Amino acid sequence: MTALTNLLDFDPAQLVAYCGELGEKPFRAKQLQRWIHQFGASNFDEMTDLAKSLREKLAGRAHISAPAVISDHTSTDGTRKWLVDVGNGNAVETVFIPEENRGTLCISTQAGCAVNCRFCSTGKQGFNRNLSVGEIIGQLWMAEFELRRTKGIEPGPKGERQITNVVMMGMGEPLLNFEPTVTALKLMLDDNAYGLSRRRVTLSTSGVVPMIDKLSKECPVAMAVSLHASNDQLRDGLVPLNKKYPLHELMDACRRYLEFAPRDFITFEYCMLDGVNDTDQHARELVALVKTVPCKFNLIPFNPFPESGLKRSPNVRIKLFAQILMDAGIVTTVRKTRGDDIDAACGQLAGEVQDRTRVQERMQQMSEYQKKFGPNFGKITEIK
Numbered sequence: 001m002t003a004l005t006n007l008l009d010f011d012p013a014q015l016v017a018y019c020g021e022l023g024e025k026p027f028r029a030k031q032l033q034r035w036i037h038q039f040g041a042s043n044f045d046e047m048t049d050l051a052k053s054l055r056e057k058l059a060g061r062a063h064i065s066a067p068a069v070i071s072d073h074t075s076t077d078g079t080r081k082w083l084v085d086v087g088n089g090n091a092v093e094t095v096f097i098p099e100e101n102r103g104t105l106c107i108s109t110q111a112g113c114a115v116n117c118r119f120c121s122t123g124k125q126g127f128n129r130n131l132s133v134g135e136i137i138g139q140l141w142m143a144e145f146e147l148r149r150t151k152g153i154e155p156g157p158k159g160e161r162q163i164t165n166v167v168m169m170g171m172g173e174p175l176l177n178f179e180p181t182v183t184a185l186k187l188m189l190d191d192n193a194y195g196l197s198r199r200r201v202t203l204s205t206s207g208v209v210p211m212i213d214k215l216s217k218e219c220p221v222a223m224a225v226s227l228h229a230s231n232d233q234l235r236d237g238l239v240p241l242n243k244k245y246p247l248h249e250l251m252d253a254c255r256r257y258l259e260f261a262p263r264d265f266i267t268f269e270y271c272m273l274d275g276v277n278d279t280d281q282h283a284r285e286l287v288a289l290v291k292t293v294p295c296k297f298n299l300i301p302f303n304p305f306p307e308s309g310l311k312r313s314p315n316v317r318i319k320l321f322a323q324i325l326m327d328a329g330i331v332t333t334v335r336k337t338r339g340d341d342i343d344a345a346c347g348q349l350a351g352e353v354q355d356r357t358r359v360q361e362r363m364q365q366m367s368e369y370q371k372k373f374g375p376n377f378g379k380i381t382e383i384k
């Protein structure tokens, strides 16, 4: 028997082609896509406006399956974190962050990451594998309809949308898993799927220059660039990819991207590391570096982990650093912690859950880390 095709793996054009192979007209693909991505249907029997013969045909050769949820925790502030199984003992995180006027979903694109940034525990775990389209879009599919089920909101375009923004800021480097990431982006933007505007979908990259250009042509969405350093020497040591694509090339790529981008600025993420990249001098150097790139800064207080040998900058230092950027006319925000009562961190925990049977041990380890590094260790951070 041939393996069933997962329809979550198809972008709109591919679904049209697939339906074509079954002898169906393109509008059938649209109907099918709405059932999947607007109604969260996983059972062909539900798709009542499709002919019974087509439903039977589909049931015999296709399925609609997101990766399995291993754990699901909701914080008292509404932040909800799922750990999803992507096979072979690998798991990735998906985090929902509700705010007054929007709901943001943070999704992962790879299990592990090959870039190996010094301050990132995802990087420290190494690269496991690229996620498939179905595993990437499946995080949005699962989260949107799970959130609706929890709140008793009906599926379909009439029910209130729970996820209004998506950020690719979970595990992995999205531009090193380019094709599946772009296919998933296309579904997020498609009117017969999630219909999100390009401005509400943000891709975060450590700076894969050629792929930034490729994205600008194939699917420009809002762009966040993980900068973390004000000069090449410093960045070479923090983000090894800098040796391949140094800062002047990265800044040029940002400028080129802005010609296509849905927003007229790049968001620079900057992880605040005590005594490493957080002095006044670094801030002034940054101002000069980004002078010709319209941008905003998002300062991320470092989430420490023991192997890193790094510490979080004190709050007062972060404030002074932000002030220098703001005095130079750059809009600057500092991420604040969320999800206080669930163990969750931006791209930090999934590395530790590779062995999912040792939950107790990990919880114990987490509380030890928190004793050592303060109660904010391992907490979700978000943009203020």
Ligand code: SAH
Binding pocket: 113, 119, 120, 121, 168, 169, 170, 171, 172, 173, 174, 204, 205, 206, 225, 226, 269, 270, 271, 300, 301, 302, 303, 304, 346, 347, 348
């Ligand atoms: N690989 C992409 C996207 C995932 S990482 C990238 O690097 O941009 C998302 C963000 O979390 C990045 O800005 C990254 O630098 C930041 N991050 C990683 N480890 C962190 C840590 N320990 N503390 C705070 N931020 C961290």
Ligand code: SF4
Binding pocket: 113, 114, 115, 116, 117, 120, 121, 122, 123, 124, 170, 171, 172, 173, 205, 206, 226, 347
């Ligand atoms: Fe990979 Fe991003 Fe972590 Fe760097 S910060 S190791 S690019 S996930």
